[in-house]
Amino acid sequence: MVASEDLDAVVSAAQAGDEEAFRRLYRAQQPALVRYLRVLVGDDAEDVASESWLQIARDLRKFSGDWDGFRGWTATIARHRAMDLLRAQRRRPQASVPVEFLAEMSAGDDTADRALELVTTDDAVALIASLPPEMAEAVMLRVVVGLDATSTGQILGRRAGAVRTAAYRGLRQLAAKLAQRDPRHPPEPPRSPSRKPAVTTSAAPALKEMR
Incomplete structure (x- = not known):
């Protein structure tokens, strides 16, 4: 992976x-x-x-910022383009969940850990799209695009705290959706916001950051 400092120079x-x-x-x-x-x-x-990339190339000289800012800027342009298309087609964001993807879920995996691993795969995108829109976008922008809560909030027109909450709840709902597909591993009961989720060590830092 290229260091962000190097990509600052590339920008x-x-x-x-x-x-x-x-x-x-x-x-x-x-x-x-x-x-x-x-x-x-x-x-x-x-x-x-x-x-979006055509617009990015055209407007790049007007951009002011580093690599992190560039990621947020490009995501904003892409979102505007997407909303233009949806308005033109008079439809809402949606995607179907491939049956093959659900059938291949491993029954032995910790659901929250599995959810975090899957958000970076193409097949999981459809499952994320089944979340409430505000959660789906928060998860994608925070986990996949890699933006911080402030940048994500600027794109979505929401406060950073609301973004963290939406992303955290989105990951928990994604984990529950995976668990519901396997009767041997039912989803955990709802937890109060003050309690930490029971997840594996590798998943805990990312979930904690979403809060």
């Missing part, structure tokens, strides 16, 4: 007209951007991403 180089630097930015950001868009527009994600 500056791309703004100065370096085509190779722009290609590096594209390769670094495109996968997460497409996954995020799939939650919003489903099969139209690739087309919307392409339109």
